[in-house]
Amino acid sequence: MTDSTVTRRTLIKSAGVAGASIGLSGLLPADEAEPELFVPPAEGTSMVNVPFERHEKVRLAVIGVGGRGTGVLGEFLGVPDVEVKAVCDVVPQRTAYAASMVEKHGQPRPTEYHAGDHDFENLCKRDDLDLVYIATPWIWHVPMALSALAHGHHVGTEVPAARTLPDCWALVNASEKAQRHCMLMENCCYGETELMVLRMVKAGLFGELTHGAGAYDHDLRSLLFSDEGEGLWRRFEHLNRNGNLYPTHGLGPVANYMDCNRGDRFDYMVSMSSGSLGLQAYRAANLKPDDPKQKEVYHCGDQNNSLIKTAKGRMITVEHNVSEPHPYDRINLIAGTKGMFRDYPARLYIDGQAGGDDFVGLDAYKAQYEHPLWSSEGDFARKNGGHGGMDYIMCWRLIDCMKSGLPPDFDVYDAAAWSAPGPLSELSLSRGSAPVKFPDFTRGNWHTTRQFAGV
Secondary structure (H helix, E strand, O other): OOOOHHHHHHHHHHHHHHOOOOOOOOOOOOOOOHHOOOOOOOOOOOOOOOOOOOOOOOOEEEEEEHOOOOOHHHHHHHHOEEEEEEEEOOHHHHHHHHHHHHHHHHOOOOOEEEEOOOOHHHHOOOOOEEEEOOOOOOHHHHHHHHHHHHHHEEEEEEOOHHHHHHHHHHHHHHHHHHHOOEEEEOOHHOOHHHHHHHHHHHHOOOOOEEEEEEEEEOOOOHHHOOHHHHHHHHHHHHHOOOOOOOHHHHHHHHHOOOOEEEOOOOEEEEEEEEOOOOOHHHHHHOOOOOOOHOOOOOOOOOOOOEEEEEOOOOOOEEEEEEEOOOOOOOEEEEEEEEEEEEOOOOOEEEEOOOOOOEOOOOHHHHHOOHHHHHHHHHHHHHHOOOOOOOHHHHHHHHHHHHHOOOOOOHHHHHHHHHOHHHHHHHHHHOOOOEEEEEOOOOOOOHOOOOOOOOO
């Protein structure tokens, strides 16, 4: 790694933290002993069930066109009636590549923004945008989303939406004030298996739900120590934080099964972490002794397990482990009084089923429970979409909602609630794994029922 790269990495870290705190320092009382209980005054009206205005075409801007950003840009370019107007990144070569992608799809070359860390603010000032998609380091998600909302644009942000409770509330208030949606682009909710299981849940196949589990168990050691891409910033999250740093991939589908924020809600959580050993062992075995990374001190435990209790008395287990060798696993479990489903590999058991007490595969259920999004768009998604096609289905569905004038499947309250286990797990651990309450980001509107496509 060159000295200039190190300087760039440091600037990304420091500038992002400063940007995320703009306008937020007064949101929580300085002496608040239990910040999770503080509810700031509303600055607008609820966004629950608020439909998009109808769009014949959706004018899109993308902030952050690294690996993830260009991947999702490609998904949007495959969706009919999307016009890409602008792309933004701190690296000019990336915006040039992204702009060329747009041109290859037969669209005019979009405007490029790459004049420093805050050029996204100039992009957000445009009046020809409907949707701003954000795929940047986590510390930038909130300031970028706030800028886009303040200028009247809908926002889709990569996960997690926010890293602190004040930031979660800032997104809620900004969305309500602007009357624009701020959505978490949680692709795992749109997986073929997840949407099929969702239909099974809604049909009552598993009975009354009692518990679920999700995880992000993903060996990221080589990525975290890389000298490019996410390696330039994501490892820093392990320096001063200890908890579940990345909860939404596992939690999102389970929350969707349980109608959280749609009749149930997260009530409280306890969290526990193992020791921090995995990253240290990996760098000792793979990095040179004089590498500056050898001096870093990591505080985040390798394994974090958090337990969430819902208002209806259901239980959700959420795991996080990116620091140890293991196969990829999101668990994706949902269970009730009549049976259960477990993923990785996908299998289920229904009380009284033929064949005894063994799990069975999903093939026998596909004809009845395949989700309409996959029956209509699945062939194209499997062939062209990332992560098995779920990325394309996610983008297609969002654009369809905007064109049809429907509410989004997931709104700012989901973005806040699914991101909140990050800071709440840190709070619980700091208190000896004591229970911590979940803020009600809906301010009492979690009882409101809402529809999801096809169920």
